[in-house]
Amino acid sequence: MTRKLPDKTVERLSQYRRALLNTLSGGKHHIFSHEIANLLHITAVQVRRDIMLIGYTGTLRQGYDVNELIDIIGKIIDTREGQKVAVIGIGNLGRAIMGYFSGKRTRLNIVAAFDSNPDKTDKIYAGVPCYHSDKMMEIIKNESISIAVISVPGEFAEKVAEDLTMAGIKGILNFSPKPLNMPAHVYLQEFDMLTMLEKVAYFVKKS
Amino acid sequence: MTRKLPDKTVERLSQYRRALLNTLSGGKHHIFSHEIANLLHITAVQVRRDIMLIGYTGTLRQGYDVNELIDIIGKIIDTREGQKVAVIGIGNLGRAIMGYFSGKRTRLNIVAAFDSNPDKTDKIYAGVPCYHSDKMMEIIKNESISIAVISVPGEFAEKVAEDLTMAGIKGILNFSPKPLNMPAHVYLQEFDMLTMLEKVAYFVKKS
């Protein structure tokens, strides 16, 4: 298939798709690059360039076919069977995430949650069972869960990540403030809210 | 003071500081660039370059003085008086964020929360009062709150952002999936979890 795309292009493709699904439900079937750009508050060139990179081409006078573009992006981002996701650590953030995803229809299915606190396990959150973390490695392996969201306190994040790696996880989204060190074959995305808020504060101060 | 620093450097400074505070509480008072690098899983050159940019210099044989470095970073990121932060939308995510920040001692003080649902207002969350959003503009202005965290559903985000701008907000951290369009004097940081998870999925698929 397509060559590996730039990081930022992949991010935008995800956003294009969401915006396009909206457009579609508004009954609009064709869209110009500058219209997509306006939805995301970026430039039309950026949009056209991204679309060029995925090898889709629009028509000169009508722009892009919304359905086709949604499909193509799907072919790039999604896998046919979908990917299974687990959430580790069902505290305040973990529960918020579970609730958030439960509505969305997507090829990313949260199929299991794990927590070390027995008060929180053997229950259903947003339709998804929460197991004790003792069973994590086994279930990840048996269910071939490929992606994990880490929302445990920082001091446990490293151990959890190691276990996940041993269980064969392929990608991690880490919400804990502890920077993780993964082998090259595990894709890692860190997500540090405190850092982002401090960054906002810095640029507010500087402006 | 210092010239405006690169975006990514600011992010790392926030992380350096957190790591250094840890180091300090472990009783360690000097640290080498490669040690900082190991804590964050980045390269030592990157660390030295960032530190160069903020104009601090270590000593040849001992490396950096942990206390001094923490102080310098504080001078760059923090303001003397601290900055006031409001959280808009006290749903699952909003409440998680309130809880998360309440522990942290930082110069960023969450001083108010707002929600449009009367069932959620006129209560205290994590020590912070939640007002009805009717009062938002007035309170933001009167309290000179400079930073807002938006955690309302996407369809309301734009309106909220407009009101915030009119009330004189200076920086926004947006968790809603709706991309916002702010005037140049309002610093905007978007934070889209679905996009990040789809990105992980893409690179897992490609690897």
Add this chain to the structure above:
DNA sequence: AAATTACTGTTATTTTAATAACAATGTTAA
């Protein structure tokens, strides 16, 4: 005393991302 080592600080280079420039082309207007 000279060579080696283990660091820092800085400049140079490379890589990645964004922006600009523009050729190609069907459509509308004159």
Add this chain to the structure above:
DNA sequence: TTAACATTGTTATTAAAATAACAGTAATTT
């Protein structure tokens, strides 16, 4: 029919970020 227009697709340029190269230097070893 011809000129102007609006749009795409692509190449060229610029900007931002990361990485590499290396000079300088105090301490240590030979």
